[in-house]
Amino acid sequence: MEILINLGYLVAAVLFILGIKGMTTPKTAVRGNQLSATGMLIAVVAALLDHNVVSYEYIIIGVLIGGAIGAFMAKKVAMTDMPEMVAALNGIGGGASLLVAAANYLESQQLAEMGKFTPTYDWSVAVILSILIGAVTLTGSFVAVGKLKGRIGDAKNVKLFKWIVKLCLLTLLGGAGYFAAVDPLHADLLVGGLIILCLVLGVCLVMPIGGADMPVVVSLLNSYSGLAGAAAGFVLGNNGLIITGSLVGASGIILTSIMCKAMNRSLTNVLFGGSMAASAGVSKSENDAFYEGKVKFSSADELAMLLDGAQSVVFVPGYGLAVAQAQHATRELANMLESKGASVKYAIHPVAGRMPGHMNVLLAEAEVPYDQLVEMDAINPEFAQTDVAIVLGANDVVNPAAAKDPASPIFGMPILDVHNAKTVVVVKRGLSPGFAGIPNELFIRDNSLMVPGDAKKVLQDTIGALKDL
Amino acid sequence: MEMFILSLTIFVLAIFVGVEVINKVPPTLHTPLMSGTNAISGIVVVGAILSSGGSEHTTLLSTILGVAAIALATINIVAGFMVTDRMLNMFKKK
Numbered sequence: 350m351e352i353l354i355n356l357g358y359l360v361a362a363v364l365f366i367l368g369i370k371g372m373t374t375p376k377t378a379v380r381g382n383q384l385s386a387t388g389m390l391i392a393v394v395a396a397l398l399d400h401n402v403v404s405y406e407y408i409i410i411g412v413l414i415g416g417a418i419g420a421f422m423a424k425k426v427a428m429t430d431m432p433e434m435v436a437a438l439n440g441i442g443g444g445a446s447l448l449v450a451a452a453n454y455l456e457s458q459q460l461a462e463m464g465k466f467t468p469t470y471d472w473s474v475a476v477i478l479s480i481l482i483g484a485v486t487l488t489g490s491f492v493a494v495g496k497l498k499g500r501i502g503d504a505k506n507v508k509l510f511k512w513i514v515k516l517c518l519l520t521l522l523g524g525a526g527y528f529a530a531v532d533p534l535h536a537d538l539l540v541g542g543l544i545i546l547c548l549v550l551g552v553c554l555v556m557p558i559g560g561a562d563m564p565v566v567v568s569l570l571n572s573y574s575g576l577a578g579a580a581a582g583f584v585l586g587n588n589g590l591i592i593t594g595s596l597v598g599a600s601g602i603i604l605t606s607i608m609c610k611a612m613n614r615s616l617t618n619v620l621f622g623g624s625m626a627a628s629a630g631v632s633k634s635e636n637d638a639f640y641e642g643k644v645k646f647s648s649a650d651e652l653a654m655l656l657d658g659a660q661s662v663v664f665v666p667g668y669g670l671a672v673a674q675a676q677h678a679t680r681e682l683a684n685m686l687e688s689k690g691a692s693v694k695y696a697i698h699p700v701a702g703r704m705p706g707h708m709n710v711l712l713a714e715a716e717v718p719y720d721q722l723v724e725m726d727a728i729n730p731e732f733a734q735t736d737v738a739i740v741l742g743a744n745d746v747v748n749p750a751a752a753k754d755p756a757s758p759i760f761g762m763p764i765l766d767v768h769n770a771k772t773v774v775v776v777k778r779g780l781s782p783g784f785a786g787i788p789n790e791l792f793i794r795d796n797s798l799m800v801p802g803d804a805k806k807v808l809q810d811t812i813g814a815l816k817d818l
Numbered sequence: 819m820e821m822f823i824l825s826l827t828i829f830v831l832a833i834f835v836g837v838e839v840i841n842k843v844p845p846t847l848h849t850p851l852m853s854g855t856n857a858i859s860g861i862v863v864v865g866a867i868l869s870s871g872g873s874e875h876t877t878l879l880s881t882i883l884g885v886a887a888i889a890l891a892t893i894n895i896v897a898g899f900m901v902t903d904r905m906l907n908m909f910k911k912k
Contacts (some may be wrong), residue, residue: 361861362832364856366835368854369836369840369851369854369855369858370842372851372883373842373843373847375844375906378847378850378906378909379907381854382850382902383819383903385899386857388912389857389860392861392863393867396863396868399871400869400873401868401872402867407870408870410890411889411892414889414892415889415892416896418889418893419892419893419895422897423898423904425900432906434897434901435849436886436887438893438894438898440861441890441893442859442891442894444864444890445860445863445887445894446862448883448886448887448890449882449887450864451880452866452881452884453865453880455877457867459874459877460861461893463874469822469906476830493889504831525873535910566853571856574856577859578859578907582865583825583829585865585868586821586825587865588825588828589864590862590865591829592828592829594859594861595829595830595836595854596831596832596833596840597858599834599837599840600836600852601855602910603837603840604819605850606843607848623904625860697846704849704852705831706846709845709846709848710849710902710908711910716908719909722846723881724845758909789857806856807835818888
C-alpha cells in the first residue's frame with residue numbers, strides 16, 4: 350500500500366509538470382490546467398488511503414468549508430482584481446503550510462512518547478524553515494493585498510522596518526539554534542513564539558516596499574508559497590510535496606526575475622530600497638511647472654477625427670485601464686477601426702498593471718485575440734510606422750527619460766517607444782506623476798496630445814463621435 | 819540523514835525541471851500561470867489530511883490545526899483551478 354501511495358504522489362507530480370507544460374500555448378492551456386487538477390485529485394486520493402487516516406469526518410468538514418469559500422472566490426472575482434486574488438491565494442497557501450508544520454510538530458511529540466520517533470537535526474531545521482516561510486508568506490501576502498487595494502500606503506519609515514526585520518532575524522536565528530540543539534520536542538512555547546515572530550517578520554518585510562513594486566512582491570510571494578509547501582514536504586518526508594513545492598517555487602522565481610529586469614532594478618533594491626517615489630519623486634509644484642502651458646489638450650471628438658484617417662493604431666494599456674474597467678470599450682473601438690480597414694495592435698509592457706500578464710487577461714476578457722497582443726521587444730520597432738498610439742492609463746513605462754536621461758531614477762528601464770509614433774494620444778485622468786513620482790516628457794512632446802478623463806468615458810465618447818462622422 | 823539527502827536531491831532537480839518548463843510559458847499567460855501554480859501549491863493538503871485523519875498519535879489541537887489547514891489548502895486548490903480555468907477559457911474563445 351505504501352508503495353502505491355507514493356506512486357500516486359509521483360503520478361500527481363508528473364501531471365503537474367505536464368499541466369504547466371500545457372501552459373506554453375493558449376490553445377493547450379485549458380487542457381493543461383485540467384491535467385493539473387487531475388493530478389491534485391490523485392494526490393488527495395493517495396493521501397486518503399494512508400494508514401494514518403482512520404476517520405474521514407474532520408477531513409470532509411475541512412474540504413467542504415474550503416471548497417465552498419474557494420468556489421465562491423473564483424466565481425465572484427473580477428478580472429481587474431486578479432492581482433489581489435493571486436496575492437490572497439499565496440497567503441492562504443503559506444498559512445496552510447504553516448498549520449501543517451505546527452500540527453506535525455504536535456504529532457511528533459505524541460509519536461516520540463510512544464517511542465516511534467526520534468527528532469533529527471534535519472527534521473528540526475525543516476520545522477523551523479516551514480514555520481518561517483509559511484508565516485512570512487501568510488502575513489506578507491495580506492499586506493500586499495492591502496497595498497494593491499490601496500488601503501495600505503507606502504511606508505514613510507523604511508529604516509524602522511529594516512531595523513525590526515534585522516532584530517526578528519537575529520532572534521529567530523537564536524531561537525532556531527536553541528530549538529535544534531537543545532530539546533526540540535519540549536519547546537511548545539518557543540515554537541509558538543517563533544511563529545508569532547515570523548508573522549511579524551512577514552509584515553515588516555512587505556510594508557516598506559512601494560506600491561509600484563507590487564508585481565515583484567506578488568511574484569516573489571508566489572515563489573515563497575511553493576517553497577513553504579516544499580519545506581512542509583521535508584518535515585513530513587513526503588517527496589510529492591517536495592517536487593510540487595519546488596515547481597511552484599521555480600515559477601515564482603522566474604516571474605520575479607522577469608519583473609525585476611523589466612524595471613531595471615535588482616531584487617535587493619526592490620525589497621530593501623523603499624518606495625521609489627519617496628526617494629526620487631518631485632513635489633507637486635515642480636510637477637506642475639514641468640507641464641505648465643506645454644501640454645496640448647484635445648478632446649474625444651478630435652481623437653475620433655484623427656483615428657478616422659489612421660491606417661495603423663497601437664493601444665498601450667496600463668494600470669489606468671484596469672482601474673477604469675475600460676477593456677471592453679477599448680475592444681469596441683478597436684473593432685470599429687478594424688472595420689474601417691486600419692490595423693490594430695496592443696503593446697504590452699511586462700510590468701503594465703499590477704502583476705505579470707495582468708493586461709493580457711483583461712484584454713482577453715474583452716475578447717481581444719491574443720495574437721494582437723504584442724510584447725515590448727516585438728512592437729518597439731513598429732512604432733515608427735504607427736499613425737496613432739493611444740496610451741491608456743500608462744505612465745512610467747512610456748517615459749522617454751528612461752532611455753536617455755541618466756539622471757532619471759528610472760534610467761535604464763526598458764520602455765515602449767510610443768514617442769516614435771506619428772501621433773501619441775495620452776488618455777489620462779490628470780497630470781499627476783506615475784508610480785516613480787517623476788513627470789513624463791512624453792506628454793509635452795510635439796507629437797503628443799492629451800485627452801483628459803477616465804479611459805472608459807473617453808473611449809465611449811470617441812466611439813460615439815466616430816459613428817457620427 | 820540519507821533520507822534527507824535524497825529529499826534534497828529531489829528538491830534541487832525539481833527546481834531545475836520547473837525552471838526549464840516555466841521559461842517556455844509566454845508572458846500572455848503569466849497571470850493564469852500564477853493562479854495555476856497557486857492551485858498546485860495546495861498539494862500541502864496531503865499533509866493536512868494526514869494530520870486530520872484521527873490516528874492514535876493526533877491530539878485535539880493537532881486535529882484542529884489539521885482541519886484548518888485542509889480548509890485553507892482546499893480554498894487554494896478550488897479557487898486556483900477554477901479561476902485559472904475561467905481565465906484560460908477567455909484566451910481560448912477566439
